[in-house]
Amino acid sequence: xxxxxxxxxFPLVRSQSAEEICAALARVYARPTxxxxxxxxxxxxxxxxxxxxxxxxxxxxxxxxxxLLYPESNVVLQxxxxxxxxxxxVKDIEYSLDTGCGLTISPGESLAVQVNANYEHLxxxxxxxxxxxxxxxxxxxxxNRPLKFHPRRDDTRAAGKALRDHFTFLVNAxxxxxxxxxxxxxxxxxxxxIVMSLYANRHNYSHLLAQASPDGALLQVRRAEExxxxxxxxxxxxxxxxxxxxxxxxxxxRAFKKARxxxxxxxxxxxxxxxxxxxxxxxDAMTTVENVALSCGFADVRRFAEDYRLAFGEHPSQTxxxxx
Amino acid sequence: MEEVRDALARVYARPAxxxxxxxxxxxxxxxxCQLKDMALAYGAFGAVRLEFPATDFFLQILPIRGxxxxxxxxxxxxxxxGVGAIVTxxxxxxxxxxxxxxxxxxxxxxxxLARKLTALxxxxxxxxxxxxxxxxxxxxxxxxxxxxLPLLARTLTTAVPPFPDWWVVQTEQLLMTLFLCGYRHNYSHLLERQVPIAAPPQVRRAEExxxxxxxxxxxLEELAEVTGVSVFSLxxxxxxxxxxxxxxxxxxxxxxxxxxx
Numbered sequence: 001x002x003x004x005x006x007x008x009x010f011p012l013v014r015s016q017s018a019e020e021i022c023a024a025l026a027r028v029y030a031r032p033t034x035x036x037x038x039x040x041x042x043x044x045x046x047x048x049x050x051x052x053x054x055x056x057x058x059x060x061x062x063x064x065x066x067x068l069l070y071p072e073s074n075v076v077l078q079x080x081x082x083x084x085x086x087x088x089x090v091k092d093i094e095y096s097l098d099t100g101c102g103l104t105i106s107p108g109e110s111l112a113v114q115v116n117a118n119y120e121h122l123x124x125x126x127x128x129x130x131x132x133x134x135x136x137x138x139x140x141x142x143x144n145r146p147l148k149f150h151p152r153r154d155d156t157r158a159a160g161k162a163l164r165d166h167f168t169f170l171v172n173a174x175x176x177x178x179x180x181x182x183x184x185x186x187x188x189x190x191x192x193x194i195v196m197s198l199y200a201n202r203h204n205y206s207h208l209l210a211q212a213s214p215d216g217a218l219l220q221v222r223r224a225e226e227x228x229x230x231x232x233x234x235x236x237x238x239x240x241x242x243x244x245x246x247x248x249x250x251x252x253x254r255a256f257k258k259a260r261x262x263x264x265x266x267x268x269x270x271x272x273x274x275x276x277x278x279x280x281x282x283x284d285a286m287t288t289v290e291n292v293a294l295s296c297g298f299a300d301v302r303r304f305a306e307d308y309r310l311a312f313g314e315h316p317s318q319t320x321x322x323x324x
Numbered sequence: 325m326e327e328v329r330d331a332l333a334r335v336y337a338r339p340a341x342x343x344x345x346x347x348x349x350x351x352x353x354x355x356x357c358q359l360k361d362m363a364l365a366y367g368a369f370g371a372v373r374l375e376f377p378a379t380d381f382f383l384q385i386l387p388i389r390g391x392x393x394x395x396x397x398x399x400x401x402x403x404x405x406g407v408g409a410i411v412t413x414x415x416x417x418x419x420x421x422x423x424x425x426x427x428x429x430x431x432x433x434x435x436x437l438a439r440k441l442t443a444l445x446x447x448x449x450x451x452x453x454x455x456x457x458x459x460x461x462x463x464x465x466x467x468x469x470x471x472x473l474p475l476l477a478r479t480l481t482t483a484v485p486p487f488p489d490w491w492v493v494q495t496e497q498l499l500m501t502l503f504l505c506g507y508r509h510n511y512s513h514l515l516e517r518q519v520p521i522a523a524p525p526q527v528r529r530a531e532e533x534x535x536x537x538x539x540x541x542x543x544l545e546e547l548a549e550v551t552g553v554s555v556f557s558l559x560x561x562x563x564x565x566x567x568x569x570x571x572x573x574x575x576x577x578x579x580x581x582x583x584x585x
Binding site: 133136137138142158159161162165166169173177179180181182184185187188189191192195196199209254258312313 | 329330333338444464465468471472475478479482483484487488490491494495497498501502504505515516529532533535536539549550
């Protein structure tokens with residue numbers, strides 16, 4: 001063994017007895033039925049578990065080829081294979097488990113797995129109530145039907161990778177930390193893993209979460225920005241923006257504020273200021289601060305100078321002096 | 325150099341910038357991923373001296389290559405991979421970088437930290453948060469934060485499409501908790517209280533719901549439904565454990581949001 005297995009300071013069971021293993025698993029998940037593939041080698045299992053309030057981090061190794069049949073449980077179980085191969089059956093569909101190719105088992109689903117001798121995985125166990133609560137908080141919907149995950153998680157997409165990396169980061173931190181991590185930090189990490197699990201997995205509430213994210217609105221904001229950039233010399237009205245973006249003026253203003261932190265008109269001012277700066281940096285004989293201000297749609301020159309200074313940190317005349 | 329100053333002014337503050345190897349050799353790369361109340365940045369400036377004015381941001385600086393030195397109130401601090409530094413709000417600072425220096429920087433708004441502190445401790449934050457920069461590195465959470473930033477940078481870099489708002493919000497919550505638990509400050513004792521004054525679940529659930537739906541007006545009927553208790557009893561428990569009503573909390577959340585620029 002090159003180094004201690006993950007979470008080694010938090011043993012759940014280390015045993016060569018099938019009965020002890022089953023009893024330990026029954027305490028934290030569900031009592032499995034074990035079946036050792038026709039050879040005489042002794043089972044040599046290591047189970048570690050670090051249990052927080054709503055989330056548990058675990059590590060499992062069996063030491064021999066073995067198959068297990070788990071009945072339904074009442075937790076959400078996510079596996080993350082880190083070594084070896086395994087096959088699993090969830091709801092009559094077969095999945096192969098390889099490094100970076102995990103499964104997500106919902107409460108009420110049985111699980112059959114068959115692992116090879118060097119198979120090891122990390123597990124992430126979650127209290128379904130905590131997932132429901134987070135889901136309700138994000139979407140504002142009441143969660144009446146139980147949350148059901150699609151068993152196959154894609155750990156190669158950004159969302160799956162983020163979950164996997166955050167999960168292994170916490171496993172490593174917990175394994176390595178000599179002093180206990182602050183409770184508040186563990187709580188917050190639990191919340192983070194719950195949120196990331198909701199995003200990384202496909203489930204029966206995925207569509208609600210997709211609406212909760214403002215991607216659609218962002219597109220409309222982008223469209224309005226493009227319009228502003230193309231028409232910066234014209235007087236801009238919220239009505240015209242509402243038209244190009246296909247949203248009401250109020251909704252667009254809100255979407256802007258949310259996505260960019262400023263209003264469409266503030267954005268337009270920034271665009272005109274940028275054009276003014278470009279003119280001041282490449283002046284000709286006729287260029288004055290007043291001319292530039294007027295041709296960029298700033299009627300009040302003092303106001304223009306003030307906005308310009310806020311945006312670029314210098315007076316327009318300073319830019320002009322340097323450019324000339 | 326002007327472009328770099330402009331860019332830094334936009335995302336942080338306008339620095340004085342002096343290249344040590346002559347202007348003609350100056351070249352800088354700065355990437356910024358703006359989250360909501362914070363931003364994660366990568367920077368490589370070559371051999372320069374930078375001088376920043378005071379701002380209302382806290383910075384966690386994490387060198388990833390080369391060497392540098394940071395000068396602020398409490399004297400110079402060495403910067404090297406694995407040896408980070410923090411810059412507190414309202415404090416100007418100087419930095420000197422070697423030509424191969426590269427860093428990650430996390431920038432956090434003061435108000436956001438104060439808000440998080442209120443949420444974690446359950447008490448109003450009247451006096452500004454003051455970090456004790458002299459003794460700051462021994463805490464497990466600070467160590468974790470420094471380990472976490474490179475992971476976050478990688479995660480955000482590969483995120484196509486970008487992560488949704490609610491994902492980003494939680495990530496910010498984690499960063500702020502690590503920051504507040506990792507460094508010593510004038511509210512640390514409240515975070516370390518053995519028995520935090522636990523508000524009942526319906527209060528926390530209502531707050532969570534209001535925070536998550538801050539873009540619209542949440543009704544009392546919704547709160548009653550989400551928490552599973554009557555409006556009357558929700559008011560009573562808010563009054564007892566928070567000292568204000570759910571509607572006052574809602575107004576606070578919305579006004580903070582409105583005032584945010």
